[in-house]
Amino acid sequence: MDAVRDLASKKAAVIFTRSSCCMCHSIKTLFYELGASPAIHELDHDANGREIERALRAQGYGSVPAVFIGGRYVGSAKDVISLHVDGSLKQMLMDAKAIWF
């Protein structure tokens, strides 16, 4: 979990993905669309990938994409979309200084 927390706090928006996961591609696209530049960690190409994946699962965070904003776990695809629809996602990104407007 330390590895996860460490990486998650390094940037305002952090997304753990897998290169083969197309839903991850969707969430990344959404973040780019909003003007955020999230740090992307592809677990299947990352040296600590397996450890991070284990840590994520241990926390009950489910699978990829795993989204962190301002160092805090936000959720998976479903959570991100729900938060975007009610305007919370944009607010979170602004609070974390990931975007400015």
Add this chain to the structure above:
Amino acid sequence: MADASPRTDISTDADTDEKNQRFDRGQSTALVAFDSSDRSSDRSKDKMDQKTLRRLAQNREAARKSRLRKKAYVQQLESSRLKLTQLEQELQRARQQGIFISSSGDQAHSMSGNGAMAFDVEYARWLEDHSRQINELRSAVNSHASDTELRIIVDGIMAHYDEIFRLKSNAAKADVFHLLSGMWKTPAERCFLWLGGFRSSELLKLLVNQLEPLTEQQILGIGNLQQSSQQAEDALSQGMEALQQSLADTLSSGSLGSSGSSGNVANYMGQMAMAMGKLGTLEGFIRQADNLRQQTLQQMHRILTTRQSARALLAIHDYFSRLRALSSLWLARPRE
């Protein structure tokens, strides 16, 4: 039923049999003349021959009838067998089209076929219930019912929308391709199909003009909602495109390799396994598309007043109702 060949006649006693043999042998000498001294014995011989002849003829007739009966029976068996095969094929075809048929065997196969038809039935029922609720709402609005009364009906309709998304979620597990195909919708609705349903962003565009007057905050809220749903739709569409590309890449790689046949088989199986994994992620996309639809409806409900929500729900229903009517007209149109 004793079998009788054309050559031997059925006999009931040994004497007759013997006589038959003698008669058969005697065929070639049928034109033997009898001299007058044997005339009395000839007559008795004649009588015996007459009886014998009659019995033999009867035997032949019985045998013939027996053969005909057997032929008829066998033919009946054959046609029954053919009919059985046809019925089995029809049953198989019907199962594949999703018609619910309980079976003694292969329950698993009939289940996958059931998913599509079961959903179609559930959706039809949902539409009926929805129309009923909408009519209730319409008469409440027209009779100037209080906000409290309206809220009860509106909340009921919103909860009922949750129900269709739940049904679609189950259907996506059972048969994602049926949902994606849009065959559960009418043709004109299918025109606008996006990831197994309607586009929330388009729906909001339709509503904006019909919901006036809106407060500044509401205009902003609806505007943001429209933009958010549009962005989410685009994101999901791009993910789908990536999936299609990935699937195409998987299926098109490494054909006609120069390696040995065992290598090719292993490659093929590996490709198929990977492609299967990718197909499996389709369900996730439909699920998120429906999630988007559901969240958009709920957010819209939050932004609007009860009365505005009522008008919005009526407008949405009327729009889709017209699309369905258009489909009916289209299907019934006169053709050359």
